[in-house]
Every structure is written in structure tokens, then in C-alpha cells.
Amino acid sequence: MTAGTLVLVRHGRTEYNAAQRLQGQVDIPLDDVGRWQAEVGAQALLARFSPTAIVSSDLQRAAATAQYLGDAVGLEVAYDARLRERSFGAWEGLTADEMVTGWPDEYAGWKSGSEPTTIGAERRTDVGERFAAAVAEHGEALGPKDVLAVVSHGAAISIAITALLGIDPDGWKGIQGMHNAHWSVLRASGAGATPAWRLTAHNVGPDYPVEHWVAGPDFAIERGSV
Known part of the structure; x- marks a missing residue:
């Protein structure tokens, strides 16, 4: 068995994101904007989904984002190193x-x-394999009506979507990136231990203009988005 719905959530902003530095597996915390994004993003996600379980990368930017979601829905967050960002050496x-x-x-x-x-x-194929294995393990006790929320990282999620769709991550790179504290949705179809996944939504988040979301709450308030 597995969850019928898989929601893949990218973490909120960090100082490295703001400075356009490649993070990889460097353990960077959320910045002030990232904490705001994580809180607002959690509320927006819960307006659409009711997660049955939450699992997160153990890197602190993802773990903190997951905690906002867990606190809002009343669920304990599980952590799995296989959901970490791709290593960029x-x-x-x-x-x-x-x-x-x-x-x-x-x-x-x-x-x-x-x-x-x-x-x-790290090779894209290796990222896809470890991520898919984590999804399978954390979803095995869930059923078709359940929602598994997975909090991870931009490159890892894009690669994982490709892998979960059954496409070789090394051979196809057509999944675009995601904004911070946004999510993608996959639905399971078919029976058996290995479901067929369908991507039904990608890079979805709170209803803010991109420039307001990236700049943070002060800019959003100034421009009337909140």
C-alpha cells in the first residue's frame, strides 16, 4: 500500500537562497523571510490538503519548514536523510x-x-533512487485516501518527480524548479506495492505575486498583498 496523494514541499528561503549560492547539503537555516514563507505556506497547503503523515529531510531548513506544517495540523514530523538536497560537491x-x-x-x-x-x-539517478525509496518506506503503512507530505529541497524534488514518474533522471530534465515553500502533487493510480504516479500540480503555493513572495512580508504588506 501507499498514500494516494503525495505532496512534495520545498523549504522556505535561506540566506544562501537570497544570495544565490548553491546550497547542496550545506546545513543552512531559514532566514526571516523563509520562516514567514514556511508559516504562510503551511496554512495555504492545509487549505487544500489534510496530511496523514509528514516526513522531512533532516537538514534544518527543511526540518523547520516541516515543523510549521506539523504544528499547524497537529502531526509529529519524521526525518529521513534520504530526502536531503542533491550534493554538489x-x-x-x-x-x-x-x-x-x-x-x-x-x-x-x-x-x-x-x-x-x-x-x-551526486548523480541524478542516485538522488532519484534514494528519494523514491524514502517515499515508498514512509508511505507503505498508508492507504489510497491518505496524504503523505514530504518536505525537501528544490533540486531533489525535481529529480524525484522524474524518478517517481518512471523516467530516467539522467535522460530527461524537463521538470522546472520550484519557489520556496511551494509544493507539487502526485496521485497514485493502480494497485500493488509499486504505484504508478501522476503529476497533477507543480510549483503551487500561496496567492502572492512572485516578487512579493521572494521579498518577504514587509514588501508584501507595503504593496497590499497581505
Whole structure:
């Protein structure tokens, strides 16, 4: 068995997000805007879904985001290291300019579609496999009417969606990124231990203009979004 609905939630903003630094598995906390996003995002998600269970990456930016959701719905959050962000090796903590300066050929290749394995980055296939295994394990006690909320990270979620749809993550990279504290929805179809997943929504979140959501509550209040 597995949950009938899978909601994949990206964590709120961090200082690295704001500075456009590649986080990978560096354990960065939410910033003030990220905490606001996590709280508002949790309320928006609960207006649409009633999670039966919540599981999160153990990195603190995801764990804190999950806790807002858990507190709001009254559920204990489980943690699983298999839901961590993709590791980007030597590039973690760097801006795009710093990556270009230090690894011009590798960065150009990455942007054109090749994998930056020479800098120690985790393979997309490995990310998809570990994430899918975690989803299967945490969903095995759930049924078709249940909702499993999984709080994770942008690259990991995009890769996981590809894997859960049965597409080779190394061969297809068509899933776009997600805003902070937004979510995607997959529905299970078919019987058996391995369901067929359908992507029914992607990059959904609270009803704010993107520039207001990224800038945070002070900007949103100033512009009349809250």
C-alpha cells in the first residue's frame, strides 16, 4: 500500500537562497523571510490538503519548514536523510560567478546538460533512487485516501518527480524548479506495492505575486498583498 496523494514541499528561503549560492547539503537555516514563507505556506497547503503523515529531510531548513506544517495540523514530523538536497560537491556554497571562475568548462557543461560529476556532485539517478525509496518506506503503512507530505529541497524534488514518474533522471530534465515553500502533487493510480504516479500540480503555493513572495512580508504588506 501507499498514500494516494503525495505532496512534495520545498523549504522556505535561506540566506544562501537570497544570495544565490548553491546550497547542496550545506546545513543552512531559514532566514526571516523563509520562516514567514514556511508559516504562510503551511496554512495555504492545509487549505487544500489534510496530511496523514509528514516526513522531512533532516537538514534544518527543511526540518523547520516541516515543523510549521506539523504544528499547524497537529502531526509529529519524521526525518529521513534520504530526502536531503542533491550534493554538489566542491560547488556547495558558491555563486554562479565563483563556479565559472573556478570550473569554467565544468560549469558550461552543466548548463548545457551534462552532469558535473568531476567536482564531486551526486548523480541524478542516485538522488532519484534514494528519494523514491524514502517515499515508498514512509508511505507503505498508508492507504489510497491518505496524504503523505514530504518536505525537501528544490533540486531533489525535481529529480524525484522524474524518478517517481518512471523516467530516467539522467535522460530527461524537463521538470522546472520550484519557489520556496511551494509544493507539487502526485496521485497514485493502480494497485500493488509499486504505484504508478501522476503529476497533477507543480510549483503551487500561496496567492502572492512572485516578487512579493521572494521579498518577504514587509514588501508584501507595503504593496497590499497581505
